[in-house]
Amino acid sequence: RLYHKQANQRRDFHFKLAQKLCQKYAVICLESLSMKAMQQSHGKKVNDYGFAAFENILEYVGRQMGTKIIKVDKFYPSSQLCHDCGYQNKEVKDICVHEWTCPSCGIRHDRDRNAARNILSEGLRLLTA
Numbered sequence: 001r002l003y004h005k006q007a008n009q010r011r012d013f014h015f016k017l018a019q020k021l022c023q024k025y026a027v028i029c030l031e032s033l034s035m036k037a038m039q040q041s042h043g044k045k046v047n048d049y050g051f052a053a054f055e056n057i058l059e060y061v062g063r064q065m066g067t068k069i070i071k072v073d074k075f076y077p078s079s080q081l082c083h084d085c086g087y088q089n090k091e092v093k094d095i096c097v098h099e100w101t102c103p104s105c106g107i108r109h110d111r112d113r114n115a116a117r118n119i120l121s122e123g124l125r126l127l128t129a
């Protein structure tokens with residue numbers, strides 16, 4: 001019963017978050033995560049985080065509210081590309097690297113922020129392609 005309660009709470013939270021995001025944004029770009037790869041690196045726990053479940057809910061709510069949900073291919077190297085100059089840094093593939101300096105243009109990146117900017121650019125490119 002506790003498990004079901006938690007599952008319902010998470011589902012409710014996902015719906016509220018999806019509605020909030022769709023109210024605020026006309027276009028949302030996201031990286032479709034490879035569950036297999038995530039499970040290999042983090043163990044079974046990843047399922048509990050419900051990434052895939054949230055993705056589905058976001059797409060459902062997006063359809064209802066008229067927000068475009070654009071999925072960027074999981075093979076797109078969002079965390080390796082320097083958003084500022086386009087250099088691909090394979091050294092930062094490891095998710096333990098939280099910050100890095102671009103060897104080409106010298107700019108300092110926060111891993112997640114840089115990846116998010118790349119996902120947005122790629123998503124918008126796909127939208128207008």
Ligand SMILES: [Zn+2]
Nearest residue numbers: 082085102105
């Ligand atoms: Zn750079």
